[in-house]
Amino acid sequence: MNKLSFWAAVIAIVISISTFLFVNPSSKQVYVDVNKLIDGYKRTKVVRADFEKKAKSLNANVDSLMTDWQNELKIYEKERSKMSTKELELKQELLGNKQQQINNYQQAIQKQIQEEDKKATQTIVNDINDYVKEYGKKHKYTIILGASGSGNIMYANEDADLTKVVLEGLNTEFEGK
């Protein structure tokens, strides 16, 4: 009888340990480094390149307007000695108005660039959020923390870091493999 109890106890312990190790690995505290995910995600480069192209083309419009205005200013400075007072006043007003218009346009363009940047970043964040959520559900994690390097996770064992595996999965999905 004693032998039977001993083996029953051994089996119970083995089952408990396996349950803890294999059936429910989810209770582990795990995390991903969000900055590393953003930097390493292949779509980030694609989205950034698109954004930079768009920003460059928007800035190019402002630059060409500014060059026109500067040329006009140079001509005015060169010819001002030959102008009458009335002409001078008119030209100054014209140049002032033009400069104001360019400034307004530049501000609008800067706002548009900021908005585009925000949209591009949000797209990347959405992808990462979706993937981490799906990964967590699939692997039955109770919680996956997001470390952003600002001190919200001060120490974690290497085993708790899912960044590499999540990044690989994220890139594989992006590449459509």
Place this chain on the structure above:
Amino acid sequence: MITKIRVCISFLSVLLFFNCKNKLFNTKEELLSYLSNEETGYAQHKTVNGYDFTLSYRPTDLLVTQEIEGNEITEDMVEGLRYKYKNYLYFNLSISRNNQELLSTVPKDRMEFGAMVNDLAFGMRDKVNLFTKSKDTIDMIDFVYPRMYGMSRATTMMFVFPREGGHLNEDFLNFTVEDIGLFTGEVKFKVYTDIIKNEPQLSFKN
């Protein structure tokens, strides 16, 4: 021993057959309730930057019942309509903020309102995409945006895509909504093809 294995295999085959079979519902309400349950995968919900996005798949029989509502149902009529709708995939996309339509909550002035109406009514073809896991795009056939003039709790649009067998052999389809000026970035939904292949049906019995 061999007999036991045979019995087991037969039992498993029967179980598999019943599991794969499309679910059958008696009423439209039961079907709608089943579809709205996120656990089934037919409806998906996401909140990004304060905006609620809901994507729901509309099975063929839901469109059939919508068309025959109020008429006397005959088997020929049902089969005819199933034939008419079966080659298309229908998705409803709802977007809202604070349980309000976008037009009631997003635009800050008349110009923004006009631009958004224009985007919703004519521009969604360029903003919504459906593509496979291997990035093969399924061209949108059409979409419809019915104006609700603030009477609804969300801006809802229906999108129609061709149901092509090849695409449904992949694990999932990606349904993406590009940013429509809400600063939500691109919002993506994964639609698993097994739920489309085994979509629920209505019994259409009086």
